[in-house]
Amino acid sequence: MRKVSLPQDVRKWVTEELNLQPQHLPHDSFFEALCLGQGASVWKYVTQHVYHEKNVRVIRGNLQWFKMQQDKEVGRAEGQGEAARRQALQREIEELKVELNQLDCKISVAESQLTSEERSVRRSWAEGEESHWRAVLLQAYRQCCAQDRLSLCQDSSSVSRHCHSLAQLCRKAEVDLVFGSESTNGSTSLGPTGPQPQVLREVRSLCEERLLFFLSLQESELKSRHAAGTHLSHEQREAAFQHWLSAVEDLLRSHPPSHILSALQHLASQQHGSLQAKLDSVDVGRDVAALRFRYDNKHLQDISREEEELPSVKSLFQDGWAEVEHALVQLERTRTQVQQQRDQLNRLRKEALLDLQGSQPQSEPLARAVFELELEHVIQAAVRDSVQEQCLQLGQQIMDRQEALRSLRSQWQSIMDFRQLVDNKQEQIHALIKANSNAKSELSRFHTEIRQFAEGTLGPQCGAVMGATSALHNSVSQEVKLTGSLSLAALNRRLIEGLQRVPADWLSISRLQSPPLNTLCQSLDFPLYRAPEQLTAQAVSQQLELRLLHQLLQLHKLSQMRLHNEEALLPAPDQQALLRQVKEADEELLQSLLPRVRELSQRSSQGLLYCAQAKNAISHWWEQPVQYVLPEMCRGGLTLQKWLQRWRLAAKALE
Structure with missing residues (x-):
């Protein structure tokens, strides 16, 4: 039994006789190793004497x-x-x-x-x-x-x-491509001599895609004032450009520059021929004359009104007689309807007079006057309705004429837009011809530069890159062999304030065992296994907590004084009512807090189960010198060396 308790006796002797803290002592396995063999008798004598x-x-x-x-x-x-x-x-x-x-x-x-x-x-x-x-x-x-x-x-x-x-x-560049004769139809893949090369088809598709994109941009700009939804956003333009650029890069990687340049020259010659044919077929004077305009002194003149023929007098008389006949027929029909209404009105009037005479002879004049007034009122209402109907007809005619005026103005605006479009088309055709010639010269220059770069830069550097790669492989293995003979403690240094090269072991948190540090940690209730850069935050938090506790103490004193004053002013309490209120409050607390307490107890039991894992994680963190592996890591905007420097200044200030 004495051998079993000897490590505990040694641990107790160290804590009592040497005044060491229990948390600073090594593990129990260390004391057990000390008490093995001949050391047992030695430590037994030490603990007793x-x-x-x-x-x-x-x-x-x-x-x-x-x-x-x-x-x-x-x-x-x-x-x-x-x-x-x-x-x-x-x-x-x-x-x-x-x-x-x-x-x-x-x-x-x-x-x-x-x-x-x-x-x-x-x-x-x-x-x-x-x-x-x-x-x-x-x-x-x-x-x-x-x-x-x-x-x-x-x-x-x-x-x-x-x-x-x-x-x-x-x-691939050594193969000569044959594109065949020039054809205006660029969508066909078969020429007169056979199928077209793949590079020609890909270059044509890229050019057509870019042309369609520019056409869509032009249409969206022209229609932006009438339809704002057709306007392309900046993100859509950027996505379309990136897609086209990736397709161009794939083309440059899959085909030699000479083939691409030949395909572009072939397409440029085709487009030049088609544009020349279109320019030859364009007759601006004929197209403008077909639109009933005349181009004179750089201005378009409308000649449609000049060429209009005046109608004959006979046709005008016939149209007038037809309108008069229609008006007479309508007038006769209206007169017939008016006569019928008058006859019906007279008949109804007679019937009403007979009814009035038979019912009350004395009130006949009064009834007749009332009847005349009602009849006059009905006639005026009919006149008013007819006048309103005529006003509506006149308003409709005015709206029709305004609509016709607006249509004429829109036609005039479309004519002016067409004129502007013709001018823009001519300018674009000239610019396209000029850009085509510039692109041809640029492509030839790019082909020359690419060939010079490939022959003068990439070719000689391939052997040097391979040699450097093999040399780096050998240097890595040699450095690994030489590392075993180096003193890592001498090499592992840190720059402080850009001047001093301090060894890293001087900055280790495991060597901060000074009495002022222990006193400071005990006074702040700060565990020693935590990083020292958290000491300032702990001090600030405890200072804030102390201030809050002082405020709470003052509030508690004030509330007690106020409670005593109010109790002195209150009458004698009803004990039975107070007991009932206390019982009700207890029942409410039990109903509301009992499930919460059970849940908290369950969570506490679950947290206790994870204590062992947390202790293992803390011990692993303590055993690993993380400050040497990651010296550049920052917490709160400062590195470990800066936090240690701040901690030293704070410790000196406390001393």
Whole structure:
């Protein structure tokens, strides 16, 4: 049982006699390793006989007190001789001195052994950390070398693919293409001598696609004032241009420049022939005359009105007599309807008079007057309706004439637009002819530049690139071999303020074991396993929390004073009503908070299950020197070195 509890005794002895914090001690497995073999007897003796200097002083004080007690006993004892007592006391004093000297020797030996063991432990820890850092840095260097090797392989593969594609293009360029005779129909794929080459078809499709895009842009610009929805946005234009540009790049990669230039020259000659034929067939004077216009002194004149023939007098008389006959027929029909209405009105009037005479003879004049007024009212209403109908007819005629006027104005505007369009077409034709000749010269120049670039730049550099790739492969393997003989601690340095090259192990958070740091962490309740750059944030948060607690305390005092004042002013409470309210409040709290408490307890149990995983993650983070692997990582806008510098300044300010 003693062997089993010896590591615990050693741990307890270290905490009590050396005044070390439990969280600063190593793991229990370390104490178990110390107590194995011959070390068990040594540590057993140390725990039983080696004490701290303070405990030794206590023992010495107890011995002095024992001496005083003995002196008192000797003084009280009678019958003993002074010499015997003096000798006994001297003997006891000498024995005590010898025992104290032995204790001091044991303490000094134990302290020397402890210091040597601490040095060995620190040395072993430093060697372990050095080996771990070396392994981490070697792994990082290995990853960097692998990335460099991968990038070099990718570059060499891309260069080889480019060389292969250039070789294929050179082989294709040796083949002479025959495009056949010029044809105005560019959509056919069969010529008089056989099928057309693929490069010619692809170049024609790209040119037609670009031409259609420009035509759509022109139409959208011309129709933008009438239909705003047909206007192409900037994103649509950019997408169309990127699609066309990718197609052009594919064409340049799949065909040699000489074939592309020959195809463009063939298409340019075809377009030039078709444009020349169209220009020969264009007769502006004939087209303008067909539209009943005349082009005189750079102005279009409408001659349609001049060529109109006046109608004959006979036709005019016939039209007038037809209109008069139609008006007379309508007038006769209207008179007949009026006569019928009058007859019906007279008949109804007579019937009404007879009814009035038969019913009340005395009120006949009054009834007749009322009847006359109603009849007059009906006649005026009919006249009003007829006048309104005529007004509507006149308004409709006015609207028809305005519509005719607007149609004439629109026709005039269309004529002016057509005139502007004719001028624009002529300018575009001249510009297209000029651009075609410029494009032909540019294509020939581009072909010459591409050939010179391929022969003078790409060809000589292929061998140099392959040689550099092989040399870099060999240098990577040599650097890996030489890395094992280097001292990584000497190379791993950091620049501070751009001048000092400080070793990285000086900046390690595992070496911040100064008493001011421990005191500061204990006062701020800051755990030592956390990064030191979070110490300032912890201090600020605790300061804000302290300020909030002071405010809450003041509010609590004010509320208590106010509550006492209100209680003094309140009458005697109704205890039964208060009890009922308390019971109701308790029931409401149980109904509302009990499910929440159950849910929180369930979450707490789940959180306890993840404690082991969190502890493992924290221990892994603590064991790995992340500050050496990622020195450029920033948190809160500052790196680790800057946070350490701020922490040092804060610690000095607190001192």
